[in-house]
Structure formats: structure tokens, C-alpha cells
Amino acid sequence: MKATRFISSRIFSMEKENLSSIVMKIAVISIALGVSIMLISIAIVVGFKNQIKDKVVGFVSPIQIQALNQNESIEETPFVYDSTLKSKLSVSFIEGVYPTANKAGLIKTDAEIHGIILKGVDKDYNWSYIISNLTSGEIPQYIENKRSNDVVVSKIIADKLLLNIGDDVRIWFVGDDMKTRGRKFTIKGIYETGLTECDERFIYCDLNQIRRLNGWEKDYVGHLEITLNDNIDVEEANNYIYYSIPTYLISYTARELYPHIFDWLDLQDMNVVIIIALMLLVAKITIISMLLIIVLERTSTIGILKALGANNRFIRKVFLQHSRRVLLIGMLFGNIFGIGICLIQKYTEVIKLSPESYYLSSVPIELNMTHILLLNAGTFLLWLLMMLIPTMVINNINPSKSIRFE
Numbered sequence: 001m002k003a004t005r006f007i008s009s010r011i012f013s014m015e016k017e018n019l020s021s022i023v024m025k026i027a028v029i030s031i032a033l034g035v036s037i038m039l040i041s042i043a044i045v046v047g048f049k050n051q052i053k054d055k056v057v058g059f060v061s062p063i064q065i066q067a068l069n070q071n072e073s074i075e076e077t078p079f080v081y082d083s084t085l086k087s088k089l090s091v092s093f094i095e096g097v098y099p100t101a102n103k104a105g106l107i108k109t110d111a112e113i114h115g116i117i118l119k120g121v122d123k124d125y126n127w128s129y130i131i132s133n134l135t136s137g138e139i140p141q142y143i144e145n146k147r148s149n150d151v152v153v154s155k156i157i158a159d160k161l162l163l164n165i166g167d168d169v170r171i172w173f174v175g176d177d178m179k180t181r182g183r184k185f186t187i188k189g190i191y192e193t194g195l196t197e198c199d200e201r202f203i204y205c206d207l208n209q210i211r212r213l214n215g216w217e218k219d220y221v222g223h224l225e226i227t228l229n230d231n232i233d234v235e236e237a238n239n240y241i242y243y244s245i246p247t248y249l250i251s252y253t254a255r256e257l258y259p260h261i262f263d264w265l266d267l268q269d270m271n272v273v274i275i276i277a278l279m280l281l282v283a284k285i286t287i288i289s290m291l292l293i294i295v296l297e298r299t300s301t302i303g304i305l306k307a308l309g310a311n312n313r314f315i316r317k318v319f320l321q322h323s324r325r326v327l328l329i330g331m332l333f334g335n336i337f338g339i340g341i342c343l344i345q346k347y348t349e350v351i352k353l354s355p356e357s358y359y360l361s362s363v364p365i366e367l368n369m370t371h372i373l374l375l376n377a378g379t380f381l382l383w384l385l386m387m388l389i390p391t392m393v394i395n396n397i398n399p400s401k402s403i404r405f406e
Helices: 002-013 019-060 083-088 128-132 155-161 207-214 234-244 259-297 299-307 312-348 369-386 388-396
Strands: 063-067 094-108 113-121 134-137 150-154 168-174 180-191 202-206 223-228 249-253
Touching (some): 019 128, 063 234, 113 155, 113 207, 150 155, 202 207
Antiparallel strands (some): 168 180
16 A cells, blocks of 8 residues: 555656646546535535425424315314313323314405415414514414404515504404304514415414304314424324324324425425436546546556556556545545535525525525535545546556557
8 A cells, every 4th residue: 555655646746737637637626516516405405305394394283183074175174172182192202282273264455355364273382483483573372261363464464465563454254154254353473484385374363263253162173283202203103193093083294284395395306316416427527537548648657567567456556546636635625615605605695595486585505414424425435436447448558568658
């Protein structure tokens, strides 16, 4: 190993500005760009998936329980949330169970008419997600046996209907008798999550208001939102809940409730795979070309080494030693550049996005040390194996002819 390193350093330290030196510089740039683009792509896609998943789960919870015979309409089939169901859901991996109900309605103001979904929650509801996205006002305090008129609306709805904190708004509903009735509510808070599909529809209100509008008894709910501990897999938890609850109920994960969003996120994985494959292919061609040019330019040197008794394996190691150095330099610069770009975007949000199209206001970045290490290790090993291909040319070099080679 020391001999190959010494000979490699001596051969390539004396090189002049020739074709191989230019190709090696191009190879370093190509490797650096390939590594940086792969790192940036993975960081963006992981950031996209995690942030948008958090938004969807924040709205609908990881798991929901609904009535089995409920159709796809917004109007829900009620069921009783009694002590028997509570006991079945009292397991260690469930963090919380929150009774909720939805009711379709229509807001009419002097400015606009807008269809909404009134989401009723009770006094124990977990407001943490909405609080983290509250732009003005505050969260209403609901009382168990008293109806509150306070609501929390999204910024999209507030801007469209020219509403502010403290304004009264009348929401119209259609009853089972097909008659319309209106209820007056007071805006207590305004939120903005960036998930347009939900922001433009949902208004949070007191669950007792939904019960009154639908004529439900006290313990009736439209669905249950279930939050989980961090160390439990959602699919495993959903399977347990599905087989534990009564047969007239069914459980859904957030992925099942919003499949189009999660399917769109899954497509991002395919984009990353294509980008990585293209970067590896470009770098592969560059590396192989570089090593072939280096070997051909030093044919006479290879002939001398063979005449002195060096075997093919030893000479291949000499050239691989130098190529490995080029590879490591390229990967080092690629990591510095790629991680640097990611950190700049993460803390400055220079590159903006349209929330209506991407659900986010800027390109998200999530750097994961495991992903970085795996990408570098896999890339290094793959490119190192590629370098073996051009060095096979050394086996066919004849010492007597190569010494005279110019």
C-alpha cells in the first residue's frame, strides 16, 4: 500500500498541464456537482414530505374513527362515544381521543358568499397545531354544558370575506327537513397553515353547536380524532384500533382520508431516484473517461513499471490510488457546496413557493445525518467499482512496445 501510494504521488506530481490534468479537473467538478445535487434533492424531498404530512395530520389527526355506514358526504352519521368505547381506546400508544363533528354551511357577507365546513370540537380538544399557526386573536375556551358562539377561521376565509377579530358572522345551514336556518358566530381567532385545501374550508366551533344543529344527544359525535405516541407506527396502531372497535365503526389513517396528497408526495420519491440515477450516470462516464485518458497518456510509464517487474495488479493499484484521491476531493467539495446551499435555504428561505400549488411558502429543507452518510458511502463505493473497468486496459499493455509509445 505504501509503495503504490509513493509511486502514485511521484507519477502524478510531475505531470504538466496536459489533457489528463484538464480531464481530472472536470472530473472533480462533475463529482462535486453530482454529490451536491443529490444531497439537495434528498433534503428538499424529505422536507416536503415531512412538513406536508405534519400539516395534514395536524388537521385530521393520524387516525379517525367514523360510522361504518357513513358515505362520502360532509354530513356525518353520529354514534355514541360511551364508556365502553372509551375503555377500548384506553391503550398505552394512544395519546389522546378527541370527539369532533363536521357540518357543511354557507357564509354570506356583504363582500362574498363562501361554502365552509364547521368543525365542532369540545373543551378537551388538542389545539396545539392551530395555536402554532395562529396569526391573530386567541383560541376560544369551550365549556362542557354550555354552547359558545366563538369560532376560529382561516386567514383565507377572513381575507375573502373581509372579516376581522371580534366580527359577527352568520352561517347558514340546511336541515334534514330541507329548511335553511342561520346561526350567528363571533370570530375569536384567525389561523393560517398553508394547506390551502383545508384552510379554505374549515372553521372551528363548539361541538355543542353541531349537536344542537343536528338534533343530537349529548354523547353523540360525528367522528373521533386519535393522536398517537411518537414511538408507534400509524399502520400498526390503525390495525389494532380497527379490530378493537365495534363493527358499526371503522378507522382510517390520514393517508386514507387524503390519498391524493400522499400519492403526490410518493411521486417525489420517484423524482429523487431519477435525479440520483442521472447524476451517477454522468459521473460514471466522466470517471471512466478520466481514468482511460490517464492510463493512455502514461502508457510508457506503465511499460517501464512492467519492465521493472511490477505486475498488472500492482500498476492498477497505482492508478486507482490517484483516482480515489480525485474522487474524495470531488465528494468533499460536493458535500460542502450541497450542505451549504441547504443551510442557506433552511435559515433564510431565499427560494419561495406558491402555497396554493405546493402547500408551503418556501422550499423546505431537512438535513438528516443518516441520509448524508448513506449517500456518501454508497456513492463512493459505486464509483470506486466503476474505476476498475478502465484499469483493465493495463493488462493489454506490452512493455517492449509501450516504452517507445509517445
